[in-house]
Amino acid sequence: MAPKSPEIPKTLPIIPTRNNRVLLPGIVLRLQIGRKDTTHLMDQLWLQHAKNPNIIVGCVPLKPSSNEDQQKGPGKDTVLLPNAPRAIRHSRTASNVDDGRKPIDQNELFGWGVAARIINFKKNSASETKLTRASYTVTLEGISRFKIDKFLKTSPFFEASIIVHPEQDFEKDDTELQAIILNLRTSGHELANVLSQLQLPPTVLSQLRQMLDSTSPGQLADLFASMIDLSMDEKLQILETTDVKTRITRTLELLTRQIQVLKISQKLQSTVESKLGKKQREFFLRQQLDAIKKELGEEEDGEEDEVADLVTRIADAKLPEEASKAAGREIRRLKRMHPSMAEYQVVRTYLEWLSELPWEKQSEDVMDIARARQQLDDDHFGLEKVKTRILEYLAVRKLKKDLKGPILCFLGPPGVGKTSLGKSLANALGRKFHRISLGGVRDEAEIRGHRRTYIGALPGRIVQGLRRCGVNNPVILLDEIDKLGRDSRGDPSSALLEVLDPEQNSTFTDHYLNVAFDLSNVLFVATANDGDTIPGPLLDRMEVIRIPGYTFDEKLHIAERHLLPKQIKGHGLSPEEIRIDENVLLKIATGYTREAGVRNLEREVGAVCRAMAVEYADAKEKNERFDGRVTVERLEKILGPERYDDEVAERTSIPGVVTGLAWTASGAGGLLFIEATQMAGRGVLLLTGKLGDVIKESAQISLTWVRSNAMRLGLSKVANANVLEGLDVHIHLPAGAIPKDGPSAGVTIVTALVSLFTHKSVRDHTAMTGEITLRGQVLPVGGIKEKVLAAHRGGIKRIIMPFRNANDLSEVPANVRSDIEFIFAKTVDEVLRAAFDDTTASANQNAIVAVPPDPVNQVYLKSNL
Template structure:
């Protein structure tokens, strides 16, 4: 906006709620020089309160200075509204002294302010044009005393005429009459009426410039009398139009009769047929009573709206949504538990926790018919089959399946829908998915629920609280429908890679089931049963063209992929299928047997190999285990020493907790130096450096404490760490080994890397029951409660001197405090 103009209509209908009495400033208090605010399309009177929208740079500079210095300004109307930069000749000579009572910043170059009129003034001459106009002014007072008898009579006539005008305008509030009656000052009354009568700007300015009170009141009386005559004529025209409307109503009644006749003759119009069809659909939709009441009311309104109107389309679309939703339609659950077990086993290998939970639900559902749908959240690394599991569950239960991807959703309206006041409004994704399912009880997959975003449009995760609350979702309210919809029969299955990004209240509403990575044996079984047949079909091959041996699958899982899931394994199988497809398409007909050598020929050199033994060939390197969102990984810790002054450097993008673990490990090692055969003063002329490879990846947590201590002990004693051993656990200053989390993921990572021995805290022994049997059988587990047990198990030989005391030496007694 580049203009200063009055906000709102400038007609008599815009009667202000209140006007301050004029004369709120003494003549001597008005400065001789005033900043001038040019006003377009309006005239401002003393005693008035006027909202203005300001956009011109000069005016913005003026109001900033005025507000800062708390000074009054002059408001003068422009002669020509289109003039962008008015000068002296473009302004009237009479204006109003005003005070800024409110200022709001609406945008970068857009302000809204409210000004209050105080007194009239006359512009003598301009004294400044930049950065804004300033003028020398002369304050003007009314010439006729307000106590004059003639003035009093004119005031009575003005009030009488104003009452008549207000009665002729029913759109004005009743308070308008009371406002006019409450004004006692004649000049104030004349200014109020002139400000609100719909007359040209020039005539309003003439009222402002009339200083003589009697002349001004006569002028306003003339304007008001003219307005009354115009309103009388307008009301006469309205009466004639109402008579015409009665005729229109008669025509409507006749049209309804004509419609009935056409219906009897089978000549119904297309629009009438559509509305009758819509009414029939609404009857068959099985709407709840409150929804049926709203739908019938909207349908009756729709019948009165012309088809060409935009409102017709909005109302019609709304009723279509209500008619299409499955208010009462439900699919019959297949409660055969044995059939569900076979279906789940056929589609997915392993994942016993989820299968067990679904079978439990079916068993209870069989015993109790009105059970609410469960709300599950499958958490696990990418590629373990979370999303495809939803389809399998729907097939096992015999329900419709709909998938709703929540990754990257930032707008709360995506969940709850838009209100119908907006153009192109639609219901939220949940209502859309219910329409797509066509049933009241589908299996709804909420994919990537941990990837929800939030911005100024709202927080979608907060909107999900109602959807995923069993106590609330039976009356879910979508902004578009504006009626309650029952989501309690839906079986919600959310998927996530991590739990941390999910807000606590939302996480609390879901039943968390963790899915971990697969072992090599499980991956080979999945490849043999699911992936190979799928890729053969997608590449146009049959078992007559190709056979992939178990040896080839083993090499694929160990040497060409290293992941918790099976996505990359499927890609490698697809690479092999494409290579064979090229040969088959080239005319080669004999069946191809893909073994280990053929895999290396197609895929090239092995991508992964066990580097544990190579890494631990020298003292000072130990192998730890870390938890990651992808299911766990190995963590190598390298230590070295050099001449220095006892400093310790830590590199590898470490968090504070891991740095503190390194400091604690060094302190423990110094306390045990003698029993380990290390010079107690080894730090006096030595600097230590601990490095955690893969420096671009942030690392933190206490579980590397035992690994750090083992690496430092190996470095200072010169004894190598065993190449087949990995470890995890938190080490304390007293030499204790405390439990840590993520044991299952860490053990599976060790198994994938070919580790044969894993050292764990004693209190983590119970966590091994979640580890697959294959991994438990192929790995030797050593459980430790103290660090000396870890060192003896991890190093190639015992680091302790023969007969050395392995317990932590006693701390020196504290010197008793001496008080004077």
Template sequence: MEGRFEDTFNIPEEIVALPVKDIVIFPYMLIPLVASRSISSKAIDEALTKGRMILCLTQRDSNVEEPSSQDIYRVGTVCIIQRMRKLQDGRTRIVLQGIVKARVVEFVSENPIFKVRINIIKELPVQDFSVETEALVRTIRDNLKQMESMGKQFSQEFISLVQTINDPGRLADIIIPNLSIKIEDSQIILEEPDPIKRLKKVNEFILRENEVYQVQQRIQDRVKEEMDKSQRQYLLMEQLRAIQKELGIGGEVSDIEELRQRVLNSAMPQEAKKEIEKQLNRLESMHSDSAEASVIRNYVDWVLSLPWGIYTNDSIELREARKVLDEDHYDLERIKERILEFLSVRMMKKDHKGPILCFVGPPGVGKTSLGKSIARAMGRKFIRISLGGIRDEAEIRGHRRTYVGALPGKIIQGLKVAGSANPVFMLDEVDKIGLDYRGDPSSALLEVLDPEQNFSFVDHFIGLPFDLSRVLFIATANHPDTIPEPLKDRMEMIYLSGYTEEDKIEIANRHLIPKQITENGASDLNLSFKRSAIVEIIRYYTREAGVRSLEREISSVLRKIVREKIEKERYPSSINAVVVDKLLGVRKYNFDLKGEFDEAGIVHGLAWTPYGGEILTIESALMNGKPGLTLTGHLGDVMKESAHTALTFLRSSADRLNLNPEIFLSKEIHIHVPAGAVPKDGPSAGLAIAISLYSLLKNKPVLSDIALTGEMTIKGRVLPVGGIKEKLLAATRSGIKTVIIPDENQKDLIEIPQVILKKLTVKPVKSAIDALDIVFG
């Protein structure tokens, strides 16, 4: 008797197991797999070192990414790894050949990979190849031929194998992977040891598949019959229209003629008119109820609704523009000057292809409203689209018309809403564009924002060039570092810093309070906000660079007053600090940090974030233990390096600073930056960390109204840092009196408002020694 296939392999009792999804592997089966999970890659690597043998077990639920022993079937197929290749994306491609079925007796380990002890499932011998068995094999072959005749595709190799194999078990194992059956059913057949019973079950599945194909065929015949009926109805309707035309009945202009008239009246280019005429001819030859007719009609409507050649007249008057900017925004003088320069050039050269302006700054400082003011000053329509979280290129360029529910991109949709081809188009949150397998939206924006290319912008849905060269694009961002470089290269960055306390008071009086009084229905209450009330809200209920939280708190005060008016008929008409405290409750923030602590090792640093400056408290502690430095507070790599640099400076300068060098060898130092859930990074805390450590080692407290910023080298030199204006604004918001900055940052003080410099004593230093002299006298 011929030896069985599995007898040629030495299969171990203990073997690596590979969980597979959405497939049941049978003996004799040759199948490629791609392993993307870590557990799968590790199992394959282990199997390659153990004779290339691996047990493939099917998962019960394919949605489970990290299966346990309870999530996989106990019966599978021992396979040999024929080929293996590592892909560039980290996945592993293998080719497996099934050898023999096996049952898991015991799970030896589950982590990091599955290792199991198995028993080989011996095929029950066929005692006698009876007439009934022969008839079953022939019936299966005939049923497969019937299935192929109804449209099921089989490979020629599979057909040849079915015709030549007489072994019932092997025949069943070869046929079942080629049928469209459920994983549970495949597993039942795999676990059946009797080859005759297994073959009978396979025959049942083949018969059921044939029944399904027959039902499908009947459905297709019915659909074809309906289509023929619709086509006949269309021809009859056309004949009816021709008869009505001859009899002079129904003389109204058809919809298609109306569309043709709109095309003639449109200022679209000839290329676009030819395309629309082509689509209208197709539409005319279709039945009005067909799916394609509605697609074409939708496309034509979109093209005709675009503002081809429609422009608003620019009414740029610099005095009026200055008046509009002053009405809408307080201060921001440097920004207003740049906008007026931009408008001046537009007045002198109508087709000026200048840079795209990008307003960069924290939330709530007026970036979006600046775009509205520019549109108002120029007499143009204003359109805003938010790019935050967009990950699909089609959001910019549109979907191709082949997709169901396709639409143009946000650019074309915005132009339709504007009704003119030269609006002010604001691209909000351009720094938050996403990127994934569907494309890169920022790359699609490159053509939109390039004056040398956007005169013929082609949306995938429209499929026709549209001139965007006269659109004034303005972008906004919180964090310029996340904007892709090619996109950033097409824009001029204009930075908006946070507002001072005086700025916020003026903005509240001029804009926020009148607006919220109207929106909250308090216009008839004759309310007045005292300066002390606004200061109270700014200092103790908000901590921000912009004014959004300030507006929310003002709205909250007004809502409570309106409620008191309705419920009690009594309300405070003059709102001062006492009234604010009563209405808003417990203060959210401390303004004056002086006296907050007097322990050695605690220092205030200054940090910059995309949302403005922040006060960063740095704490150091000394304790018995293993000598070394412990860092906590969710610190990034750069900030950790700054801490080590500060410690190295102090150790190398111990004699000069009169520090006991033995303390570094006998004590453990712990540095912590509170708000541990918030990530922190950057080099500008180096100087503050050094002062904190020195304060700890000398047991000298640092005054709580002092804050520091600056990068430090191991030799004690203090290097310049960014965000000086935002940091000084944060210092004034927190009641800091003295700020120590790098000497090379003195040039940045020119842009700091005098009202800020009057509240602070700014001390520039060149080295950490200079900073120590200022802090400790």
């Protein structure tokens, strides 16, 4: 049986408690005391404690507004004191150490407190005082509530007269109170069950269960109020409530709340632990936070808004059925994922791509043919074939709305305007333009996209271009399609087969999207320099439009209309300040450049503008008059002497040298000089100049034909009866670092050998092209337009070509045809008659004599051109 409570004096010394510590009756509280105002009291009590161990003091908490160290006290981490004397005790250690703050005012003390008995009193040693900054450690046992009547002393410590409020008896006939007490004890057992899962000492739990049935309801309420986590206001409310029924009711509410919190905490803990794996332990805290939000009924606003936004954007994109199903599956997956997961970002990025692609968005085509013609004429001079094809597409599209876009391929040498033609095409149609550079692309994924198996995967360049354009019918330029590579990562040219096939690209499937996208509305335009390097199946899917190069007249117009205004503006000048006449521009085109395009011409014009800009700046600084007119003499001072002279006349004046026409890998034509010489030897044929197998075969055929027809050609008078007996022949093609091959040098090599053996020079400014057979027939060759334009640029006045290539001259501009004399040959004999001037003919009747070309050929030429 618990001992009787000691008598409480009417006047008590007061010990203030801080840090949200509130002592209740039946509870044990340990204090570390070091503040000066309380230490004075402890000094006196220490002297009295030796004589009277049962000292009673008042324990009064600070008001919440005055509590300088407010913090919520521990709940479930506190423990019951084993072997509690007389009453249920709950031990806590509070700090009352001097921290340099100002002394406590009596108005800062709460009006209620608890009379407490000192059950343990210790004066700390010097080392303990230095460590804890506390002079005394005192343990108090709460006895009874009291209310402060008035303060009798405030210095050096508080002393007050009190009104004691002992524990009231309750009416046993109050059924409502009995029900509340029963619920309190039941909740206490439930609390013990919950605490048993927190690994508390078994003795503590056993003592708690014993006290639930033996402790009075009022003391039990104080015990629970001291055990659970309460705010300072709630603790003070329990302290000042003397009515047992009211206090028990309020404590039951607080206890029920605490039990629910502990249950939820345990549930969250088990939920999180069940979801954690070896690779997910780093997400422990985030998972726990999500579980808390879910239990509290709170939604993750940011993530939900993001998913909802994606759903809205996908709905607005009007995806086709297949893509819509794929998007729905990924959205359901996304909702089940946490944002911190790596796959979350992969799925989210995929959905963003689906929502941002122009599945149904199109731009309206401008069906004004006159406007398109004017646009093309303003942007480009010449190129009539290309312009005609574009206008044809516009006209047919105007009549047939669902026309599939053609696949055009502009094939030609560098600098002829292939890429700018694509831009002009887009402007003429009123469509958006996107350029994809394919030079050096070796990975198939650049076209078809990467599969979504790793972070960082992206669609191919086609899909990326559509996303940037924002419409599904842009003009997409596939630049340098002939320079695609291939390696272990796949063949990009094979991946383009589906893209560039009008019958298949309506269901183009990118590996990243994994759903079909309709490319039939896209107008694809490709550019290339060499059609031979484009795979046959890919070239077959495109409509090739050849752009061979520009004549001098076309270059002059291009320079006047486009290049010169662009360079003048780019160098900070105005057309009024610099003037370059036509004859100067023509001089730049003929004497300083010999290209198919106009890039070098633009560079030379830019060099002239830079020089004039320097002179203009000097004149402006010196306040002198500036003469901006560029003359031929001034041009030579700026660019130096001419780089190209009459090389043809100089070389072909020597026997054994003949000018041929070649087609280069860049798509342009060029002059090819073939030199032949003889020396004493054993009849060996030497070939140099980095030649290919085809041109080597042409040399062998040419020499064989010359040897077999030596007597008929009259070579026996100028050479041995058996041609090459005791002689070595060396055939060389200059510019030995440049590879040379192709079946078009046969007639040129034959002419060079005949010129060598007869010691006769070929007619001035004459070039030729064509292949021969062992029977002396002249076979047709390709690239006639490019070769003729190159001859015109090189100053050639006479061209000998195969008779069967006469129709190819229809593609050559009329002004070029008028400047050159064309001679058509069916046999090698006709070639030789046209190649040598009759003024150099030998007196021998069997010697080669240059005769006028066949009149039939001239009639054929005039009737077909």
